[in-house]
Amino acid sequence: MENQSLPKPLILGVVGLIFIVMFSSSMFVTIEPGEKGVLFKKFAGGLDIETVYDQGFHIIAPWNTMHIYDVKLKDTFEKMEVLSKNGLSIKIDLSFRYQPVSNQIGYLHDNIGKDYLERIIKPEIRSVTREVIGNYLPEELYSTKREAIEDEIFAATKINIEAKYLLLDAILIRDVTLPQTLRTAIEQKLKQEQESLEYEFKIDKARKEAERKEIEANGIAKFQKIVNQTITPQLLKWKGVEATQEISKSPNSKVIVIGNGDGDLPIILGGQ
Numbered sequence: 001m002e003n004q005s006l007p008k009p010l011i012l013g014v015v016g017l018i019f020i021v022m023f024s025s026s027m028f029v030t031i032e033p034g035e036k037g038v039l040f041k042k043f044a045g046g047l048d049i050e051t052v053y054d055q056g057f058h059i060i061a062p063w064n065t066m067h068i069y070d071v072k073l074k075d076t077f078e079k080m081e082v083l084s085k086n087g088l089s090i091k092i093d094l095s096f097r098y099q100p101v102s103n104q105i106g107y108l109h110d111n112i113g114k115d116y117l118e119r120i121i122k123p124e125i126r127s128v129t130r131e132v133i134g135n136y137l138p139e140e141l142y143s144t145k146r147e148a149i150e151d152e153i154f155a156a157t158k159i160n161i162e163a164k165y166l167l168l169d170a171i172l173i174r175d176v177t178l179p180q181t182l183r184t185a186i187e188q189k190l191k192q193e194q195e196s197l198e199y200e201f202k203i204d205k206a207r208k209e210a211e212r213k214e215i216e217a218n219g220i221a222k223f224q225k226i227v228n229q230t231i232t233p234q235l236l237k238w239k240g241v242e243a244t245q246e247i248s249k250s251p252n253s254k255v256i257v258i259g260n261g262d263g264d265l266p267i268i269l270g271g272q
Helices: 008-027 104-109 116-133 140-146 146-160 180-230 231-250
Strands: 030-031 037-042 056-060 065-070 074-083 090-098 166-177 255-259 267-270
Touching: 008 030, 008 037, 008 231, 030 037, 065 166, 074 116, 090 140, 090 180, 116 146, 116 166, 140 146, 140 166, 146 166
Parallel strands: none
Antiparallel strands: 030 056, 037 065, 074 090, 090 166, 255 267
């Protein structure tokens, strides 16, 4: 009986197939939309910081590892208790939007890692928020200066976070909780201020209306004075003569009596 052996190409094919089946989970990588990847090369220098892999299907060596990051904009909430300028404890609810810098995830992975939210973003926001709110009174945070405080917290946090390969899109103060007695006092104060503004508005409106009427009356008086100084008996007599001349030109029949009108003006008796 002849010694039969499998063809060498077939053996290699079977071995290759077994290899692919065994390591397919680590060789074939799919990066989804909104994600980026950075490759760790175990036998070729470690983490490839500069190369960022885009979404799609990728084939890598089975001993390498693709680290995938979600780079979409995310929204997170945070509850804090802080001290105001006068030492009062205030509870606030914050929300903030953030994302990694997509073309720098190699540096982010090398220096910080995937837990950047807990290691960098939240501690930074807490620190800056406590520092900023410590410069304001409770009533300012509760009402008049909330937007300015938000902007101040955002500006300071953004600078610190961007130095760590992260982007901060917004910080919002969603709610402020004060002790009930202080909250009632602030609301009463705001109500009184609003009533005072309304009263001042009404007074100002009345004052302006009085000024308008005074200006109008002065204008009328000035006009009457000018008219009185301009219209003399001689002018009135002359205007009467002009009017008489115009009426006399009318085709309607009339009777003119000379010299018996006021100021010796003719009297015109109308006809047909």
